[in-house]
Amino acid sequence: GRAMPPARPRPRVGLSRARPRPSRRGLASARLWPCWRWRCWAGISAGGGGGIAAFCLRLARPRPRPRLLPGPAEHTRGAAAPAASAAASPARAPPLGSAAAGPEPPVPRSRERTPGHGRPGTGEGRSGVVAGPGPSADSRVPPAGTAQEALQERYRLGSLLGRGGFGRVFSATRLSDGAPVAIKRVPRNRVRHWGELPDGTSAPLEIVLLAKVSTGFPGVVQLLEWLELPNCIMMVLERPEQCQDLQRFIRARRFLPEEEARELFRQVLEAVRHCTSCGVLHRDIKPENILVDLDTGQAKLIDFGCGTYLQDTVYTHFAGTLSYSPLEWNDFGWYHGEAATVWSLGILLHQMVCGEHPFRRGQNLSWGQLPLPQRLSQECKDLIRWCLSMNSLDRPALEDLFCHPWMWDIPLP
Structure with missing residues (x-):
C-alpha cells in the first residue's frame, strides 16, 4: 500500500523548549531603547507641540555615519577636514545653470578622433576668460582658473534665445557695465570631445575652437568667459544690443535683394x-x-558645437545639419572639408536671394x-x-568665391 509519513516526535512532558537566541538587531534595539526613551522625554519636555513635530522629523531623518578622513587629517585633529571636504564635494551649479535644466533630445555628433578627445574627471569647477574687444575687455572679470564669484552675481539672466540638442542659450546682462551677453548652457553629458x-x-x-578663432575678429562671436560645473558647461558669449539670426532676418523680408x-554673404565668406586659416572647420553653416x-x-x-580641426584628408563621420550635407556624404559616406563648406x-546664398532651401521640396539633383x-x-x-x-x-575653392563676378557686381560677358 501507500507509505505512511514518519510520525513527529512528541515533546517530553515537563521539559521546556529551548528559547531562540536573540538576533543582533534585537540586541541593538534593546540596548538603544533607554537612549531613545530619554530622547523622546527630552523632546516632549523641551518644546511642547512644536518640539514634538521637530523631534519626529529628526527621528525620521537618517543620521549619517561619521567618515574618517585618511592621511594627515587624522594627525591634525580635524584641521584639514574642511579643506578636504570642500575638495571632495563638487561645486553647486548656480541658478543660471539650473534654470535650463531638463532633458533635451540628443543630436548626432561627429566621432573623429581629435587631440584631447578624452573626457577629464569632474572637478570642483573650472573657468576661463578669452580676452578680446568689446565687453570681453573688462579687467574685472577674473582670470582663468579662479572662478570664485558665482555667475548670478555678475550677470542678470533674461529670456530664452534658443534650444536644441546642444543645450540652451539665454540672454543676459553683465552687471558690471550693462553689456548684453548670451549664456549658453551645455549639459556635460552632451560634450563628446575635449581639447x-x-x-x-x-x-x-x-x-578650444572658439578660443582659436574668436579673439579679435569681428565676424565670429566672441567667447568672453566659460565655466565648467559638475553637470554642465557654461559659456558667456557676446551679444549685440539689437540682433537677429539670419533665418528670421530673411523671413521678415521674404528674401533679400542681391x-x-x-x-552679408561676403562677410560670411x-x-x-x-x-x-586658424585650422578650424565649422561644419554647420546655415542661417540659424x-x-x-x-x-x-x-x-x-x-555655434561651433559641431566644429572640428581642419584636415586635408577626407572626413568619414558627419556632424551638422543633415539637410546641408553634401551629395558625396549621402552617396559615399565621406566628404572633404572645403568642398562640404x-x-x-x-x-545659404540660395536661401538669401530666394527665401527658401533649394532642396526643401525634394528636387532631384x-x-x-x-x-x-x-x-x-x-x-x-x-x-x-x-x-x-x-x-x-x-565646386569652387573658397578663394574662387571672392573672385567671382557676382561678388564684385560685375556683369558676366
Whole structure:
C-alpha cells in the first residue's frame, strides 16, 4: 500500500523548549531603547507641540555615519577636514545653470578622433576668460582658473534665445557695465570631445575652437568667459544690443535683394576663410548660425558645437545639419572639408536671394539644372549652381568665391 509519513516526535512532558537566541538587531534595539526613551522625554519636555513635530522629523531623518578622513587629517585633529571636504564635494551649479535644466533630445555628433578627445574627471569647477574687444575687455572679470564669484552675481539672466540638442542659450546682462551677453548652457553629458587650451587647460572642443578663432575678429562671436560645473558647461558669449539670426532676418523680408545679400554673404565668406586659416572647420553653416547686428549690419558666425580641426584628408563621420550635407556624404559616406563648406554656402546664398532651401521640396539633383527665379541676375544664378555642383571636384575653392563676378557686381560677358 501507500507509505505512511514518519510520525513527529512528541515533546517530553515537563521539559521546556529551548528559547531562540536573540538576533543582533534585537540586541541593538534593546540596548538603544533607554537612549531613545530619554530622547523622546527630552523632546516632549523641551518644546511642547512644536518640539514634538521637530523631534519626529529628526527621528525620521537618517543620521549619517561619521567618515574618517585618511592621511594627515587624522594627525591634525580635524584641521584639514574642511579643506578636504570642500575638495571632495563638487561645486553647486548656480541658478543660471539650473534654470535650463531638463532633458533635451540628443543630436548626432561627429566621432573623429581629435587631440584631447578624452573626457577629464569632474572637478570642483573650472573657468576661463578669452580676452578680446568689446565687453570681453573688462579687467574685472577674473582670470582663468579662479572662478570664485558665482555667475548670478555678475550677470542678470533674461529670456530664452534658443534650444536644441546642444543645450540652451539665454540672454543676459553683465552687471558690471550693462553689456548684453548670451549664456549658453551645455549639459556635460552632451560634450563628446575635449581639447586643450594654449595654457594647458582641458576644455570642451567647442571652447578650444572658439578660443582659436574668436579673439579679435569681428565676424565670429566672441567667447568672453566659460565655466565648467559638475553637470554642465557654461559659456558667456557676446551679444549685440539689437540682433537677429539670419533665418528670421530673411523671413521678415521674404528674401533679400542681391545687393544686401552680397554684403552679408561676403562677410560670411570672410568669417569662414578666417576659421580655415586658424585650422578650424565649422561644419554647420546655415542661417540659424549667423547673427546679424541690426545697428551695424555686421554678420557673425556662431555655434561651433559641431566644429572640428581642419584636415586635408577626407572626413568619414558627419556632424551638422543633415539637410546641408553634401551629395558625396549621402552617396559615399565621406566628404572633404572645403568642398562640404562650399556646398553649404551655396545653400545659404540660395536661401538669401530666394527665401527658401533649394532642396526643401525634394528636387532631384540628377536633373542637372537647379531651377532659379527669373528675377535673379545671371551672375547670381551662376554662383549658386557652381557651389551646388554635384561633383565635389567641380565646386569652387573658397578663394574662387571672392573672385567671382557676382561678388564684385560685375556683369558676366
